[in-house]
Amino acid sequence: MSKEDWQADGRDVEAIVSGRHSNAFSVLGLHDIAGTWVLRAFIPHAESVTAFKLDGAELGRLTPRHPAGFFEGKVPLDRRQPIRYLARNAGGEWTVFDPYSFGPVLGPMDDYYIGEGSHLRLFDKLGAHEMEFEGIHGTHFAVWAPNAQRVSVVGPWNEWDGRRHPMRNRNGIWEVFIPVLGTGTLYKYEIIGPNGQVMPLKADPFARQAELRPRTASVVPDPTPFTWTDQKYMEERAARDWRRTPMSIYEVHLGSWRRQPDGGFLSYDQLAEQLVPYAADMGYTHIELLPISEHPYDPSWGYQPTGLYAPTARFGDPAGFARFVDAAHEAGLGVILDWVPAHFPTDEHGLSHFDGTALYEHADPRQGFHPDWNTAIYNFGRQEVSSFLTNNALYWFDAFHIDGLRVDAVASMLYLDYSRQPGEWVPNKHGGNQNLEAVAFLQRVNEEVYRQFPGAFMIAEESTSWPGVSAPVYTGGLGFGFKWNMGFMNDTLRFMSREAIHRRYHHGDMTFGLVYAFSENFVLPISHDEVVHGKGSLLTKMPGDDWQKFANMRAYLAFMWGHPGKKLLFMGQEFAQREEWSEDGALDWWLLDAPAHEGMRRLVADLNAAYRSLPALHECDCEPDGFEWLIGNDQANSVLAWVRKAPGADPVLVISNFTPVPRSGYKVPMPQTGRWVERLNTDAGWYAGGNTGNQGAVIAYAVEGQHWPAEAEIYLPPLATLFLKFEAA
Template identity: 85%
Template structure:
């Protein structure tokens, strides 16, 4: 029997059934042919199909065109509109809403800005979005896969059959609106690569929710807007200049801060109930979470993420994470997330060779493979990749009200030869080792964050001396607000690990940081990296017997809190956790029953209180005007003293004695004669120290012919740091 003109070409029908057709929308759905409306549907297992409009008007039966499930027929209809089918077979009947009778959701402006790489609301357009469209409820799916021959949405709703819901190709963006589907739908993308081969099923790069590992599918999230109650915090945040504001950060891995009695993870809501009040009571200003981006492998701690838009499902759903941030803000705590744009894992369900080509990564392994972590490196020079990552950063600020991103492994992004031998890397266009495309990307994302979110900030973990990391982009800087001071951490920990008798020979380890302390806006980090991988806890790095280890650590933490720069301390170190950190168990909270550990916790809380309440300790954290050496060269006694100051505020003197020898009658030059009150003494009995000191205050007397107008004599407890605040009469 010859094919009538309105009928589909047999080759098209065969390719639809085989799942090889590149344009299912060109065949299926409602089409006008020679002035006549024609319907075509692909419904496997159906024996008969009747078509209806959404209001229930019957349009007539369709004829079986192929035994695999293709039906077609002419219908009387006024205009293009959504269609519902009633399908039957021997087992029963069921309704099918035709995805191919709907128009596109994305518009020409989306096409233009996405194609240009300048779209800053891609998270509203790509991924899965539950919505009402053309009179029916369903979910719109969209994904970038420019080199694919076919992309389909698959899930339990279509028996994971990639032939059922192929998508429309819009210049490399594939989209489809599937009626009825909504919150909680599990889905992935089935992609046919340019070579015609079906790839392993892919998770959605823009997924805003994911299955609980080890499952890896994406989840259609609940579209209900979250009701925030942090307006007051957000308004106050917008007025902050964080360089001149206290910033004391509690770094936390959510999976191992505390566990349930059965060893399982706390939920986001339980963390809001337990972690938030603890951190607020300790006097921290910010919580910093190791990456909460979805990741498949617990021991990666989140640093090998596969979902840059999805809070990990280990602790609950996205609304649960929003409740955690909201609770933190209501308690006066900011929230910083670690964010990983430097590299991505090569799990087959992830971004690696996403459409059968090196799409997100460089094709050349000298540029696209990271030898340290066995991961892929983003192609920062590709405008769509830069836009994808920029959108990820903006998404966390916009949707979850976070206050800052700490960007991981920035050094690995900046240098083309990072961890590579000669011949293993590709120079830039000038022949240098600087990754100019990564620099442009970082400048872009930083500029957008600061432009769109007043009071938000970006922090770089950058371990080299790259100039201008925290300088504005308009001055040629990378545009971060702050940079981790890895040099301070390395130098001072090396010094503290030495036997006190040898410290005099390494005196400059504690002073060298002041040579460059104001070249960037620094955060002083004692992070998770210092207490893992065989490095031991901070307490175990300290020399001496148990008492001396605690005294050393107390003196060191106070030295750091008195030093210019913002503060960061990893969880557990505030109470001197004895064991090295492991992501597989909670912290040893029972240690707080012992006086030395409880004393350490009290000290950190008091250090935070002093730091937040004394402007001299924070207003010029990033500027040389707020610091002056008093004693910087007493190698013999291993004593350091300086003054912190700010306009209109009482100065504060910080004095550290890093030997176990008490110093009586120790003379310190000071800027003012009069009473100096002992605000912090790390040897106090309250902290389980030796309880020696200066009876709460010291009086300085005027002197002449010295570089300071006054001098005090005081008692320096062994292995201790003092904060002395000037009290004018």
């Protein structure tokens, strides 16, 4: 065999050493050429290279072909196998394992299901996975970049040199197994786009761990399986119907709930020690976290993520987050994550023009650019993008045992003309403004979550009247379990912000929500969005002097807890934080030294306790049979009263007086005669109220000729809400 027959073509050698070869595996590594095994390697800085088998047997010294570090030679082998090199130069010697002597890790079934868009465990295949492969420990890397000419893994371990570890292209999925690399390895992808341009280094879309900002590299995660201790919790969760179960959600921004004495963030483990018992002691059923997917910019609060699969490094590593969830489950608390599949930021290390083309986003800015947030919009109609997002949702449930996802900005996904003027959007195939591809994506992800994870749930933040958001997909709905009731929040806060003397003219703001209260499975949200950007805290929305502000807020929260629907309250509002929320620092916990603030905290804890312990207040949160008006039209006195019911449970009367005028002997129709115990009174001294009420109970007497069979005379404290539970006839 002549030398020219087995040596690499000079053009291939030049393309390898210049980092421009689109198929490095066809040149580097082991090749059977007419029955002779030929070995080729590119090792920059090496002056000589000797090849060895893994058992230490020497295969011979390779011949230098290019001064940049390209070597090749014939070797005495009878089969393909992993190869080790000993490289030398004037400064010393070092060992290199040849990644091009390994076969592919992904198989034909992966190719098939990935290509079909039906792979539901992409997170096990794409990204970085430490493993044993063909007898050697290392890390497998895989990334989708179908339009790239070349993709390489780079990091400090190869001097960020994209020439050294180009990947194998498998139908648009690029992969390579690199021996020795493991836990903690920093890496990115260097991509040459279709026009030959070298893209800015890209973080791994499937990275399960990332560097702490402002650094942006991906991190090879520890493959050690987490040892969960929540089996009992998960079994019980699987049997729950959350529509008929108490759901009281504490919404939290981890970076500003509480801080270290020096102003630093609490770790996931410290949050498990402090936040979890606090929320449990307050009687909440769930903690909802503002997005914890990795994000570069703190003031985005996580709503512009660049690493959807990576718990943010601000608070620790992925195992730390798993310990947090495990601790929450041990305390009986579920964990909900805010999830952002609507859009992504255009930071150059992120998904934007990932392979030199509009890959994850639409190319047309009328479809792919979000004017409100200057972000890119996912191309939901591309099956690989839909799979990327669907798999991300499943990953959080699978890897971290989370209980629910609250999907952010659903309205912006559903409408093609969202925040756009005529001519700035592209109609669907029927000429309408509905984003049919986004609808199909949401239906798919919801179906998969409910199919794979019993007891888990999905919540939509959807601010329009789109029908069937929480209806099953098989009936034409979007398939969410719950929807945030933005109308309730807007209407009732508008009413509460008015001076009491004017409220009689806006009574409908408090009653209108019952017109549609059972059209969806609703969560009533007083969220972070209501206490930021100049809106002030919940307390400062209330009118009057300080006493009236607190009384109004106590009455309002009890009104909300007595209203049909699940409950959500943003952190700090449970003790009447005075300042508007800022992510820059911790909540003002010192306020709890003041009786009014401590009283508010006690009230929220007692509201949660009443809501959880009284079936009438939660079992029919989503069903009209569980609600009936008693007094809905007393505009003159701004009084509202209704009864909450559940099968086999004692009914509960909720009555609110939204004026500072106490009302003695106020007649209230009652559903049955007998003794009604004052289960909760927001004017109680325990809550720093005026300590007036009904001496613990009222008696409902039979009446004739009325719509209701009974009537009671009740003392209504000023700016207060009462819960009265039927006790005995």
